[in-house]
Amino acid sequence: DIDRMMREAEQYAEEDRKRREAAETRNQAEQLVYQTEKFLRDNGDRIPADTKTEVESAVTEVKGQLEQQADTAALRAGVEKLASVSQKMGQAMYAQAQQTPTEEPSGTPRDEEGVVDAEIVDEEKERGDHKGGAA
Numbered sequence: 001d002i003d004r005m006m007r008e009a010e011q012y013a014e015e016d017r018k019r020r021e022a023a024e025t026r027n028q029a030e031q032l033v034y035q036t037e038k039f040l041r042d043n044g045d046r047i048p049a050d051t052k053t054e055v056e057s058a059v060t061e062v063k064g065q066l067e068q069q070a071d072t073a074a075l076r077a078g079v080e081k082l083a084s085v086s087q088k089m090g091q092a093m094y095a096q097a098q099q100t101p102t103e104e105p106s107g108t109p110r111d112e113e114g115v116v117d118a119e120i121v122d123e124e125k126e127r128g129d130h131k132g133g134a135a
Helices: 002-046 049-067 072-099 103-134
Strands: none
Touching: 002 049, 002 072, 049 072
16 A cells, blocks of 8 residues: 555656646746847847847747647747847847947946035035024
């Protein structure tokens, strides 16, 4: 009786492992699709057209696999492909950012910080003058 229960436990353990792996792969695929689509919406104008097309194609492929309840191995392959082209998208944006406005980002914060500091100092001085004049 105990041996039978042990065999059943081992059998179900393998099935449970496969189900868990399938669920984790599916969740990973759904997350990656969501994040990639959001990134495309937020940054679509800054992504090179050829890279954007490649990423959109990979997203469509993974979404199709999710809808068709593809097996875990096929879904995992789709996720890996999407992750790879998504990484290319990030690299392309980074390269483009390095080529174009190198000076603007470094100059803009300094200007803003200077203005903020000046405003704070001026406000404190004005408050001190008003208190001094009223006393």
